[in-house]
Amino acid sequence: MGAPRHLALVGATASGKSALALEVARRLGDVELVAVDSMQVYRGMDIGTAKPTPEQQAEVPHHLLDLADPAEDFSVARFQLAATAALAGIEGRGHRALLVAGTGLYLRAVVDDLDVPGRYPAVRDELEAEPDTAALHRRLAALDRDAAARMAPSNRRRVVRALEVTIGAGRPFSSFGPGLATHGESRFDQVGVWLPRRVVAGRIAERVAAMVDGGLVDEARRLAARTRLGRTAGQALGYKEVLAHLRGERTLDEAVALAVRRTQSFARRQRVWFRRDPRITWFGTGANPLAVLPALLGEWSAPCRPSG
Numbered sequence: 001m002g003a004p005r006h007l008a009l010v011g012a013t014a015s016g017k018s019a020l021a022l023e024v025a026r027r028l029g030d031v032e033l034v035a036v037d038s039m040q041v042y043r044g045m046d047i048g049t050a051k052p053t054p055e056q057q058a059e060v061p062h063h064l065l066d067l068a069d070p071a072e073d074f075s076v077a078r079f080q081l082a083a084t085a086a087l088a089g090i091e092g093r094g095h096r097a098l099l100v101a102g103t104g105l106y107l108r109a110v111v112d113d114l115d116v117p118g119r120y121p122a123v124r125d126e127l128e129a130e131p132d133t134a135a136l137h138r139r140l141a142a143l144d145r146d147a148a149a150r151m152a153p154s155n156r157r158r159v160v161r162a163l164e165v166t167i168g169a170g171r172p173f174s175s176f177g178p179g180l181a182t183h184g185e186s187r188f189d190q191v192g193v194w195l196p197r198r199v200v201a202g203r204i205a206e207r208v209a210a211m212v213d214g215g216l217v218d219e220a221r222r223l224a225a226r227t228r229l230g231r232t233a234g235q236a237l238g239y240k241e242v243l244a245h246l247r248g249e250r251t252l253d254e255a256v257a258l259a260v261r262r263t264q265s266f267a268r269r270q271r272v273w274f275r276r277d278p279r280i281t282w283f284g285t286g287a288n289p290l291a292v293l294p295a296l297l298g299e300w301s302a303p304c305r306p307s308g
Contacts, residue, residue: 016289
């Protein structure tokens with residue numbers, strides 16, 4: 001027999017995919033959950049990332065949580081390696097993986113085995129010392145014309161990253177894999193849970209309020225006192241706004257309102273990202289994401305056997 005077919009469940013933040021995935025795992029029995037979330041990888045960032053509770057993790061195996069300290073800048077390549085190891089372990093136990101995915105790039109790295117470029121901190125530091133982004137873009141154009149043509153000369157983040165890889169790896173940034181524009185065959189089935197935008201917006205507002213009531217401010221205070229957050233963790237929705245409140249830059253009400261607006265914008269970007277992939281089968285409902293459970297179980301209920 002071939003390797004088991006795994007499932008990736010995608011959706012915007014607060015769309016209910018985590019609760020839905022947990023219920024699928026309870027019903028099927030041979031399923032382990034894999035978090036595909038760029039912020040749940042950080043230890044100590046529990047409330048603000050809606051990380052599964054200790055009780056939920058004890059009930060159903062969860063993977064790829066708490067992989068890094070918040071001071072670290074976690075990478076797609078590192079996530080890909082951890083996911084590969086987790087999937088091998090799940091298959092070795094004769095189980096299937098249900099990927100619970102909110103971070104599109106991390107999901108594509110796993111589902112399509114993307115050729116992910118490494119990180120080259122010394123090169124990046126040298127590039128960041130150059131304040132003229134247009135000059136960096138001209139340098140990129142001289143080394144990798146194709147990559148330079150794909151990005152605006154003013155997009156500093158993308159220009160620096162492309163140059164970092166081109167110089168550090170000794171090969172053009174544009175040479176890494178087919179890129180995100182292609183959607184090939186995969187051993188993962190992919191489904192998405194869809195709720196109306198106004199419903200998701202309301203759920204986000206309720207979630208942020210519940211996080212604050214559940215101790216988000218104290219959690220952010222502990223994180224700030226214990227370590228200096230890295231570039232990635234420091235930008236986490238909810239934490240960024242609450243930390244600004246703790247520094248006296250805005251009231252708590254202002255921080256909460258801003259976190260809600262930013263999270264709603266993020267949810268819209270997630271929708272756009274996932275909608276680009278034609279391989280995703282969408283299940284929609286008006287309000288309760290658990291309403292799509294029967295259809296989802298019908299899509300993925302037949303048990304599979306591992307190879308060997």
